[in-house]
Amino acid sequence: MAVAEKARFYLERSVPQLREWEEKEIFTKDEIRTIVQKRSDFEHRILAPRSNPDDFSSYAKWEQSLEALRAKRCKRMRIGHVQSQHASQSRVLAIYERAVSRHAGVKRLWLEYLGYTADVKASKRWRRVMASALRMMPTDPELWVFAGRRAASNGDMGGARGYFMRGCRFCTGEATLWIEYARCEMEWLAKMEARKASGRKRDANPLAGEVMADDDHIDLGDGDEDEDEDDALRLPVPGAEKKKVIDDEAKTALASNPAMDGAIPLAIFDIARKQPFFKPEAAERFFDMFAVFTKVSSQRRIAEHVVDVMQQLDAAHPATWNCHVRLPLLGVSPDTPEFPLGLREVLARLGKGLDETSDRETLRKKSLVWIELILLFKGLDEGIKTVLEHTKGKLEA
Numbered sequence: 548m549a550v551a552e553k554a555r556f557y558l559e560r561s562v563p564q565l566r567e568w569e570e571k572e573i574f575t576k577d578e579i580r581t582i583v584q585k586r587s588d589f590e591h592r593i594l595a596p597r598s599n600p601d602d603f604s605s606y607a608k609w610e611q612s613l614e615a616l617r618a619k620r621c622k623r624m625r626i627g628h629v630q631s632q633h634a635s636q637s638r639v640l641a642i643y644e645r646a647v648s649r650h651a652g653v654k655r656l657w658l659e660y661l662g663y664t665a666d667v668k669a670s671k672r673w674r675r676v677m678a679s680a681l682r683m684m685p686t687d688p689e690l691w692v693f694a695g696r697r698a699a700s701n702g703d704m705g706g707a708r709g710y711f712m713r714g715c716r717f718c719t720g721e722a723t724l725w726i727e728y729a730r731c732e733m734e735w736l737a738k739m740e741a742r743k744a745s746g747r748k749r750d751a752n753p754l755a756g757e758v759m760a761d762d763d764h765i766d767l768g769d770g771d772e773d774e775d776e777d778d779a780l781r782l783p784v785p786g787a788e789k790k791k792v793i794d795d796e797a798k799t800a801l802a803s804n805p806a807m808d809g810a811i812p813l814a815i816f817d818i819a820r821k822q823p824f825f826k827p828e829a830a831e832r833f834f835d836m837f838a839v840f841t842k843v844s845s846q847r848r849i850a851e852h853v854v855d856v857m858q859q860l861d862a863a864h865p866a867t868w869n870c871h872v873r874l875p876l877l878g879v880s881p882d883t884p885e886f887p888l889g890l891r892e893v894l895a896r897l898g899k900g901l902d903e904t905s906d907r908e909t910l911r912k913k914s915l916v917w918i919e920l921i922l923l924f925k926g927l928d929e930g931i932k933t934v935l936e937h938t939k940g941k942l943e944a
Contacts, residue, residue, distance in 0.1 A: 554590035564631035600653045603646035685717045688724035722829040725819040729812040733840045809845030830857045831866035841878045865910040868900035881924045
């Protein structure tokens with residue numbers, strides 16, 4: 548079929564919508580003629596043998612702007628119901644579907660598609676598209692993080708863990724996904740502890756919502772049905788010959804340890820230790836992430852474990868010393884009585900670290916960062932400020 552015939556086929560499908568717009572005087576005849584011409588131009592461009600992803604993206608965004616204009620005019624003209632009001636949404640979804648079919652390896656199109664389905668609250672379509680994107684790009688950590696975070700934000704921690712755990716089996720060459728998985732668990736811990744403090748009931752089973760089979764397959768436990776859902780929600784599975792990243796022992800650690808004392812993020816970190824990417828720099832990223840969660844009661848125990856592992860791995864590395872130096876002030880606010888005592892220990896460790904580290908310059912730069920952050924604290928005690936500024940001056944000299 549020629550390009551012109553294909554374009555005509557897609558254009559004819561929008562005729563009922565255009566007729567309704569004309570009958571209800573939402574758009575004038577000249578405007579509708581312009582809309583038809585614009586759609587025709589886009590169709591010919593995306594159907595051409597050498598179409599590019601930008602053509603599809605521009606087409607979808609133009610349709611969205613047209614729908615926004617229609618909605619605005621309907622509101623102004625007090626037109627309560629338009630029979631074809633869902634046609635524009637379906638048209639945009641169809642354009643994105645054609646886009647990812649034509650340019651399946653372009654992540655930007657998948658993200659735009661996912662973003663639009665989220666905006667229009669097409670949850671079943673979102674899950675189907677995400678599953679397709681993950682099958683196409685299973686080693687892309689950003690997609691797994693996106694999927695896991697959306698599930699967590701919707702209150703589905705079981706589904707979030709399912710995405711993160713499956714993604715960790717593929718993304719063993721870089722630490723980002725593992726850190727984000729641990730971050731998600733720490734955020735969940737913070738919510739659960741806040742809920743417990745307010746007297747609200749928390750989940751009896753912290754791992755509820757996910758079913759793990761013997762082959763490491765994680766079934767997402769939602770009961771929604773959709774056409775082709777069995778195929779659509781079938782996430783990518785590594786080859787049988789591939790070594791299991793989350794083995795039986797690791798699954799037991801995730802499932803049986805008390806979740807509220809930080810066992811899950813701790814288990815994630817320990818499993819990450821076995822991966823090719825694990826070096827002091829990766830462990831330092833874990834430490835920095837854990838350091839943010841000052842309201843989680845198990846934070847210090849987790850951070851101490853990270854530092855212990857780093858010292859076993861490479862005690863002289865500047866990343867190891869940086870975490871070891873900062874540990875006494877972890878979770879301690881500068882306006883508390885404990886802060887001066889912690890700062891004294893930190894400065895003592897810093898002096899020792901600068902003498903014993905394998906890279907003094909790197910440790911010096913890392914130390915200046917956390918000193919600057921403390922100095923930005925409003926209402927900082929003048930004595931502490933003087934000490935820190937003196938230390939900063941010595942490091943900059």
